[in-house]
Amino acid sequence: MRAALVGFIFGLVFSFLHIYLNLRFDLPLYLILVAFDKTVSCTKQGCLPYVVAAVGISSIIWAILFGIAARFINFRDFDPTKDARP
Numbered sequence: 001m002r003a004a005l006v007g008f009i010f011g012l013v014f015s016f017l018h019i020y021l022n023l024r025f026d027l028p029l030y031l032i033l034v035a036f037d038k039t040v041s042c043t044k045q046g047c048l049p050y051v052v053a054a055v056g057i058s059s060i061i062w063a064i065l066f067g068i069a070a071r072f073i074n075f076r077d078f079d080p081t082k083d084a085r086p
Contacts, residue, residue, distance in 0.1 A: 007066025011059030019051060029058040 018026045032054040040050055 001067075003070030004063045004067035008059050008063035010066065011062025012055065014062065015055040015058045019055065026058060028061040029054060032057050 014026055015029045017023075018029060033051075036050045036054060042050060
């Protein structure tokens with residue numbers, strides 16, 4: 001659960017930075033914006049609700065990805081000295 005929360009916060013920051021810096025390296029955000037662009041026509045401030053919705057959806061996707069990754073990577077069982085050679 002904590003990993004999903006971290007993923008959601010990461011997704012929010014990541015998405016807002018990509019929009020602010022006009023980068024297209026956040027794949028979920030980019031695909032959502034392309035889908036909105038093909039289905040909705042808006043100009044300037046009228047697009048703001050769609051951008052906020054895209055950021056929210058992208059953050060949810062990042063939360064899901066972080067949650068899945070946390071399921072497969074269990075850091076509590078990690079012991080670096082377990083297989084250490086003397």
